[in-house]
Amino acid sequence: MNKYTLYYCIFSSIFQFLKNYFWLTFCCIWIMNIEQLIIKFLVYCQSEKSYSHNTIISYKYGLEFISFFKEFYEASPQIECIESEDIKPYLGWLDDKGYKRATLKQRISAVKSFFKYLKKKEIIVHNPAQAVLSPKKAKRLPQYIQKSEIL
DSSP, X not given: OOHXXXXXXXXXXXXXXXXXXXXXXXHHHHSOOHXXXXXXXXXXXXXXXOOOHHHHHHHHHHTTHHHHHHHHTSSOOOGGGOOHHHHHHHHHHHHHTTOOHHHXXXXXXXXXHHHHHHHHTTSSSXXXXXXXXXXXXXXXXXXXXXXXXXX
């Protein structure tokens, strides 16, 4: 290995370290707040993904986890600081509000899509929603009819 290759390897390693360090440290200053990121995500879903209007509305309701953070943690979340342990109580919060499992599954799907988008656009380093499990849909028992009801 010649000295220029060695310099390049050292320089690229240092550059990558500094990029990651400054990205994580000063992310809050340079990146939009979470509400603006949600708007960008919804526009992305509509324009680039061509999702239906109803899907966009569903995602908008699913991303109300900001309200959860403001109520539960008494602060607006910093997007790069959110961990999967911060998202899991959101399901309990929705359950306490009386939502059914299908709604919980839909809302957590919106949150997962949002964080997947942020990871794809390199706004966050890791996807915290990836480790969150979706609730299973409740199974209903079949209703049987009596012989007398057939005729």
